[in-house]
Amino acid sequence: MSIAVGIDIGGTKIAFGFVDEQGNVIAKGSLKTNLQITPADMLAQVADAVKQLAEQNGLALETLKGVGVGAPGPLNTIKGELTCPPNLKSWWGFPVVEALQAHLPLPIKMENDATAAALAEKWVGAAQDSEHFIFITISTGIGAGIFMHGKLLTGSTGNAGDAGFMIMDQAGTPWEVVASGTAVARQATELLGRDVSSKEAFELAAQGDPQMSELVNRVFKTIGMGCVSLINILDPNKIVIGGGVSQVGEPLFAAVRDYVSKNALNPSGRETAIVPAKLQQDAGLIGAAALIQQAY
Numbered sequence: 001m002s003i004a005v006g007i008d009i010g011g012t013k014i015a016f017g018f019v020d021e022q023g024n025v026i027a028k029g030s031l032k033t034n035l036q037i038t039p040a041d042m043l044a045q046v047a048d049a050v051k052q053l054a055e056q057n058g059l060a061l062e063t064l065k066g067v068g069v070g071a072p073g074p075l076n077t078i079k080g081e082l083t084c085p086p087n088l089k090s091w092w093g094f095p096v097v098e099a100l101q102a103h104l105p106l107p108i109k110m111e112n113d114a115t116a117a118a119l120a121e122k123w124v125g126a127a128q129d130s131e132h133f134i135f136i137t138i139s140t141g142i143g144a145g146i147f148m149h150g151k152l153l154t155g156s157t158g159n160a161g162d163a164g165f166m167i168m169d170q171a172g173t174p175w176e177v178v179a180s181g182t183a184v185a186r187q188a189t190e191l192l193g194r195d196v197s198s199k200e201a202f203e204l205a206a207q208g209d210p211q212m213s214e215l216v217n218r219v220f221k222t223i224g225m226g227c228v229s230l231i232n233i234l235d236p237n238k239i240v241i242g243g244g245v246s247q248v249g250e251p252l253f254a255a256v257r258d259y260v261s262k263n264a265l266n267p268s269g270r271e272t273a274i275v276p277a278k279l280q281q282d283a284g285l286i287g288a289a290a291l292i293q294q295a296y
Contacts, residue, residue, distance in 0.1 A: 001021070004292035005064055008070045043096065050104065070112070072143075113143065118161075119152055119294055132235065136230075138181065140181060185197050201216065242277025247280075
């Protein structure tokens with residue numbers, strides 16, 4: 001049985017685990033991302049935890065196929081380093097692959113986390129039937145993974161798909177500043193004059209609160225606008241949407257489908273399938289392992 005290690009680096013936690021060639025998670029764990037220690041020390045702790053988990057599950061490290069790493073961008077996959085991810089400032093310029101290699105002597109591949117999650121959706125998720133799709137994750141920010149002509153489109157340095165920074169107006173406002181979960185919470189808090197989470201904002205809108213309904217409808221429209229831009233540029237036959245905001249469910253998908261059906265340029269683009277991601281909880285982990293288990 002071929003087993004890969006997946007490591008998903010995030011600003012609040014680092015998930016790790018073992019995934020077999022069918023995409024099943026055999027065992028997993030996570031550590032809180034400690035920004036008070038150096039990235040080298042943090043990754044040494046992760047490597048130790050991976051070794052411990054392997055031992056607990058009767059897996060010999062040298063029999064594992066490799067280590068896949070999903071990490072937030074901007075990064076440089078040629079150098080194997082994080083360049084300047086906004087939520088991990090103390091990791092800027094840090095050579096992740098080299099640091100892990102010192103502790104885990106296996107083949108190591110690193111890609112942007114949304115790109116890795118796109119590969120997972122192709123492998124065992126909602127895009128198994130598509131050779132041309134875009135995966136969009138909408139949570140703290142917005143990211144995308146692009147799969148075209150049967151392979152991942154990673155770009156020259158691994159940063160293809162930073163869709164959250166598509167400019168939405170003359171003022172230079174990025175897409176994620178108006179349409180991410182963080183953006184919803186910020187705007188709802190301003191409107192209601194108290195702390196409001198994105199979850200509460202969506203709940204209030206569903207209950208008919210006029211201010212929240214207006215905000216949420218505007219956000220859904222903005223998500224649709226971003227999707228139309230991606231459809232017009234890349235001509236996918238499917239868009240898969242994941243991340244925390246996608247949990248709102250049908251109201252979001254119905255609104256985005258409606259906007260796309262009226263505004264995409266090409267008639268076939270107006271019919272682009274827009275579906276929820278199949279992998280939610282372990283998407284990052286399975287995506288990271290997919291970098292080893294799947295050709296891309």
